[in-house]
Amino acid sequence: MYNPSAAGVTVNTESGNRFFVYEVVGLRQTDESDSTTNPIRRSGSTFITVPYNRMNQEMRRITRMGGQIVSIRPLGEEGTNGHTTPTVSQEQTQKEAQPSKPMTETKAKKAKTDDIPVNIYKPKDPYIGKCVSNEPLVREGGSGIVQHLTFDLSGGDLRYLEGQSIGIIPPGEDQKGKPHKLRLYSIASTRHGDHEDDKTVSLCVRELVYKHPETNETVKGVCSSFLCHLKPGDDVAITGPVGKEMLLPDDEEATVIMMATGTGIAPFRAFLWRMFKEQHEDYKFKGLAWLFFGIPYSANILYKEELEKLQAEFPDNFRLTYAISREEQNAQGGKMYIQDRIAENAEEIWNLLQKPNAHTYICGLKGMEGGIDEGMSAVTSKQGVDWFDYQKQLKKEHRWHVETY
Numbered sequence: 001m002y003n004p005s006a007a008g009v010t011v012n013t014e015s016g017n018r019f020f021v022y023e024v025v026g027l028r029q030t031d032e033s034d035s036t037t038n039p040i041r042r043s044g045s046t047f048i049t050v051p052y053n054r055m056n057q058e059m060r061r062i063t064r065m066g067g068q069i070v071s072i073r074p075l076g077e078e079g080t081n082g083h084t085t086p087t088v089s090q091e092q093t094q095k096e097a098q099p100s101k102p103m104t105e106t107k108a109k110k111a112k113t114d115d116i117p118v119n120i121y122k123p124k125d126p127y128i129g130k131c132v133s134n135e136p137l138v139r140e141g142g143s144g145i146v147q148h149l150t151f152d153l154s155g156g157d158l159r160y161l162e163g164q165s166i167g168i169i170p171p172g173e174d175q176k177g178k179p180h181k182l183r184l185y186s187i188a189s190t191r192h193g194d195h196e197d198d199k200t201v202s203l204c205v206r207e208l209v210y211k212h213p214e215t216n217e218t219v220k221g222v223c224s225s226f227l228c229h230l231k232p233g234d235d236v237a238i239t240g241p242v243g244k245e246m247l248l249p250d251d252e253e254a255t256v257i258m259m260a261t262g263t264g265i266a267p268f269r270a271f272l273w274r275m276f277k278e279q280h281e282d283y284k285f286k287g288l289a290w291l292f293f294g295i296p297y298s299a300n301i302l303y304k305e306e307l308e309k310l311q312a313e314f315p316d317n318f319r320l321t322y323a324i325s326r327e328e329q330n331a332q333g334g335k336m337y338i339q340d341r342i343a344e345n346a347e348e349i350w351n352l353l354q355k356p357n358a359h360t361y362i363c364g365l366k367g368m369e370g371g372i373d374e375g376m377s378a379v380t381s382k383q384g385v386d387w388f389d390y391q392k393q394l395k396k397e398h399r400w401h402v403e404t405y
């Protein structure tokens with residue numbers, strides 16, 4: 001029987017709420033293996049997350065099902081020096097080996113962090129770029145104005161990575177007579193830009209329009225209106241880039257689950273272009289990308305053609321799931337929101353999340369996380385796992401990324 005203590009895995013008896021990820025091979029489907037609670041795969045490894053207080057029980061169950069645990073990884077475990085504890089392999093256990101020092105991984109992470117461009121242009125001295133193009137993204141029958149904008153960067157040295165944002169300073173002054181403050185926008189292009197010449201940056205911007213709660217007057221957002229009505233050749237003041245939360249992992253085999261509402265699609269367009277559309281020497285994506293995209297009408301599916309083309313070309317590596325709230329119904333007959341699609345697929349998502357290289361990204365409307373948590377809680381509670389504890393661990397491991405506004 002595999003014994004985590006003997007393997008040198010730190011088991012903290014006070015930590016009933018900690019989790020361990022078992023990598024298991026050779027599981028066979030039996031009456032006991034309930035596919036609603038266990039990820040079973042015919043080949044390769046299966047990853048099973050187990051709360052500390054159920055470790056022995058789960059080991060016995062895996063053995064009864066013919067499975068062999070090849071490694072146990074404490075989920076989100078950090079050593080005293082702040083390094084992530086490495087996976088402990090079965091071979092190591094047999095030799096009573098100590099976990100090897102995790103320096104390489106840490107150094108790699110550090111080096112990568114140093115490489116992230118930030119604040120190349122500050123608000124006091126922004127880069128003045130030119131609008132190259134400004135195209136509508138909402139088709140007839142859709143709601144609101146959402147534009148795809150591209151700016152020329154060739155006159156400066158602004159560079160950025162997929163998942164970062166830039167600031168835009170709208171011209172003019174606010175009600176207090178002070179220059180407008182910058183607004184952040186997620187970058188919708190890869191680091192190479194839409195023309196793949198490293199000379200542009202693109203955004204996906206919704207014009208904010210609302211009724212003033214007291215006067216009932218229609219009010220338009222300052223910066224989003226400015227951007228949505230820009231003409232090619234117009235100047236735009238750009239700052240940044242900023243943001244380290246939404247960066248794409250380097251791992252070409254990663255599982256990347258993306259959940260977007262509306263303009264929250266922007267960073268994911270950049271991810272998908274990098275994964276599938278562009279050719280790189282040093283990054284050839286071979287993992288799984290799964291995009292959940294919530295919009296009100298099918299005419300609001302931003303970048304619809306691009307997304308569906310990629311999906312048709314890469315069916316094994318890219319899954320695309322829409323939630324069209326005003327046109328589709330959820331199982332209860334209500335509107336189909338992104339959280340309903342997450343709930344429908346929560347079991348599969350849960351299984352995917354247990355792979356050590358699975359990342360989840362959430363981007364778009366503030367408040368969208370609540371429904372997602374609800375859907376995930378329903379599935380994990382069946383296994384005695386508290387979703388919020390688990391999510392905390394994922395955050396610690398930098399595998400749960402959220403940018404909502």
Ligand code: FAD
Pocket residue numbers: 165183184185186187204205206207208210211212213220221222223224225263264266403404405
């Ligand atoms: P403002 O003129 O600043 O007006 C906004 C103000 O209007 C609010 O603060 C609120 O006081 C008021 N208001 C808004 N709605 C209502 C309402 N319904 N009722 C009453 N009052 C209301 N936006 C995008 O379009 N695309 C993106 O990719 C994008 N990425 C972002 C990334 C990050 C990290 C962040 C923080 C924000 C992002 N945003 C994005 C939002 C963007 O920064 C702006 O907030 C948005 O464009 C509105 O700015 P504005 O100048 O047009 O509105």
